[in-house]
Amino acid sequence: MSAEEFKAQGNAAFAAKDYEKAIDSFTKAIEVSPTPNHVLYSNRSACYASLKKYEEALKDAEECVKINPTWAKGYNRVAAAEYGLEKLDDAKKSYEKALELDPSNAMAKSGLDAITDAKMAEGDPTMGMAKIFSDPNLIDKLKANPKTAELMKDPALVEKVKKLRTNPASLSTDMFTDQRLMTVLAAILGVDMSGAPPAPEPTGSAEPAAADVEMKDAEPAKTAEPVPEPAPEPVKDSKVEADGYKAEANALYKQKKFDQAIELYNKAWETHKDITYLNNRAAAEFEKGDYDAAIQTCKTAVEEGREMRADYKLVAKSFARIGNSYLKKDELKLACEFFEKSLTEHRTPEVLNKLRATEKEAKKREAESYIDKDLAEKARLDGKEAFTKGDWPGAVKAYTEMIKRDPSDVRGYSNRAASLAKLMSFPDAIRDCETAIKLDPTFVRAYIRKANAELAIKEYRKCLETLAGAREAELKNNSTANLNEIESLTQKANSLRFAPLDGETYEETMARIQKDPEVVQILSDPVMQTILQQAQNNPAALQEHMRNPDVSRKIMTLMAAGIIRTR
Template sequence: MSAEEYKTQGNAAFSAKDYDKAIEYFTKAIEVSSTPNHVLYSNRSACYASLKKYEEALKDAQECVKINPSWAKGYNRVAAAEFGLERLDDAKKSYEKALELDPSNAMAKSGLQAVSDAQLAQNDPTMGMRKIFSDPGLIEKLKTNPKTAELMKDPSLVEKVKKLQTNPAGLSTEMFTDQRLMTVLAAILGIDLGAAPSEPTQASSDNDVEMKDAEPAKPAESAKKSEPEPKVEEPVDDSKAEADKYKAEANALYKQRKFDEAIELYNKAWETHKDITYLNNRAAAEYEKGDYDAAIQTCLKAVDEGRDMRADYKLVAKSFARIGNSYLKKDDLKKACEYFEKSLTEHRTPEVLNKLRSTEKEVKKREAEAYIDKDLAEKARLEGKEYFSAGDWPNAVKAYTEMIKRDPSDVRGYSNRAAALAKLMSFPDAIRDCETAIKLDPGFIRAYIRKANAELAIKEYRKCLDTLTAAREAEVKNKSTANLNEIDSLYQKAMAQRFAPLEGETYEETMARIQKDPEVVQILSDPVMQTILQQAQSNPAALQEHMKNPDVSRKIMTLMAAGIIRTR
């Protein structure tokens, strides 16, 4: 699996509070990532913090900020771990660093306040705790807080909190005997040391030109998608301003589909100021021009330069995505998948994820089509037949599986494999193979019979009877009688087993159970059937006339098998 898929599973496990499993997934994501990804270390840090493994949480958080020192959330992770290790001065500095990078960061603000309160309590435990526990509505708030509601159902814990409201100095002693108070204190302070993993919310400064990835854009569509995105305000030096002028001119030419002139100006922009946005834009023009090899080389350069200058990971993700799109145009699907995965590792977007899935699907389809060979399919069928005759069921399954791969349109492969699977007692798999065979050829009676036998083996009597009814209809439609005796015999066998006495069951108990059977109850409550049964009591010969109706016949046979109707 790709790093993005492991990350998605890790996030799901974290949401389910399975932190150990989440750590396992995030670790795998880190291992398969082609380049270090700060988000993965941040997410794993949150998992460790949730397990109160603060040393590990701190190590991952520090790695996160090492990879991306401009991401405020990374410093929040560092601070949370330091807070858990009671390194309050360090935690304060880390939260302050987060606010320096993002002054509006709510997590950093609340964390800094929590650190300040903890420092106050540390320096003067009585005064600090008195302030924390001074709220007269504290008990009710804790009962409604999702993090403490379950704990506060314990009267003994409620009593301890009440005592701490009158004597907060006793908190340190109580916490040694009741660890739940740490959770209560954290809830009061409003800090979550294990905040959920999330995607970065840092604004992108990408002023990139978008392009239509799947098909060559029409002039009007290309112009629409080429409009630069809004610019995030940031300090601009003289070279940057000059480069942006070149880019603006190039964007106008791009809209007019004058790609060679646009490429020349994007080059000037790059030479004037090193921003990989210009390279990505140049690659967009090369792509639209149809020079996919040039677009690939330009994007690879953008990735290399972007790594060196610590460019926004979204820009790098866009470069990888365009390489993938270019390979897609070159019909090199495996290479396209490779670079779509790299793009998703940098930054997840629905567009690239959908492109990856559809390309992977096409790869599998082509591989399957390239593998088809009817001659080799027949060879595999004969091998399977030999294994089956010799009682070597596992190898028979393998041979018939090869036959199916070589010729998926031959129903015999599925039906024969179902027979071998049934010998191995793998009845659900046998049923699925038979259903596939029936779907491919509704007139292939052997598949119906094998499916019915498998359903009978697992005591799915109702399904078995329905399958045999369908088999009879298909046989009649084929204008054949070759399989009717076998179908009818199996039908009677299924009926008999369905209503047979259970081990140790008396006749009265059997009849009581049968009369509660949903189908029997439905038949007996049917007004039409009630009329027919009343006629049969006075004129048994009338029953034979009604049996000409297939639906009535099935219901009467069910009642006969159940012992409701007896024949002399």
């Protein structure tokens, strides 16, 4: 499963208050996420806070702001965890950091208010009651107040009010035994106790789709709990109306009635500002073939999305659609630019594959546009001149230009290989020769240059294989011009391959040679065993067998190894 799928499971579990399951899902999402995702750590922090596991909540929240230090909600998570750990000063700083990033952040404002109340409670166990009852004229004021005048005729109640001056903390106990004190307290505070309390306003329960929004905040656990982030606002009539237009437009889109769909997507956008409607309108413009309009619509979606802090996935979709539009316009460079912007917002395999394919095509076209056979020939002559003068770097540069101007000419790779060999860059020389051989398997000079490079780095067996290929290519060309050079290199490679190592005795050398895999394979070949037996009785018969290229190679190997001696 992908990180997004695990995240969706976590959101569902969180909504069901199954915090342990939510933690497990978010943990799996973090593990499979291709890049560190601050939202996943934020969500898991909320789960830990809901379980009052504040240490774990703080650890995840700190990881969240480490990944994205510009995200205000991350600092709210840090503050909530610090509050749960009763680190009020630290929590205050974290909420202030959130407001610094997002001055309108409601959760940070509520959190700071909660911290202020908590600090007041720490400093004044009477919660401010001492100051209220310290007024020396309090009794006279209560007797003059129409709401308490009748009550204050009772000397017992007057004595209770006077007692509160010296011991305001007893108010909570006294109000249970004499509820008249509630009326007295309301009069002091200016609260009208005559009517019923107003009914609470509906909070709404509209739940955004899990695929389009980040998980809602967990209710912060508390010692004196900070105010949780507000629940989602009720679905407004404008959103319902806009979604209605969108549904109609989607149906028209499927019917390929793009102009009518675009008109309804416009109505949806004008009714309620959600860049999903703009992205959908751009999709219709794209299918209609109006790529410029689609690009402009998506650019508007990006600008508006930034203003309203839209989901980064929606912004990524806008950038991707711009990239697709430029791709249709065959403007590959711009297409790559906007695919990269989309991946910066949200990385998806689909957009990544499009970027790679577009980059590959752009590179191919750039190379093709550079091809010019006349300029390739000029570069070849420049390279030849530099090589003759012993200017090996200059020769490499010229032959590189020749290859760019005409990648199909094998001479460019072969000649550059010769120049690279002079610079002792044998692996690069071998790669150039292999490219030349792939382009033209009968180009013998590339085999010979490759064999020389392999000989230089003591790759004797590979060298011999390359020379066998050179011999075969020479015979296909019905030529003998290079055979002597090929045979000479073969003998040299074989000789060096089986030469004694430093400090090695003859017996040790022969013992090592006889364990060589190729020598063992040749000696165990029934055909070769028959040939060797014939050669013992009639040495001249060996010359007849040498006409077979495969047998000749094996006999040359045994001669080099000292298994066959001609004298």
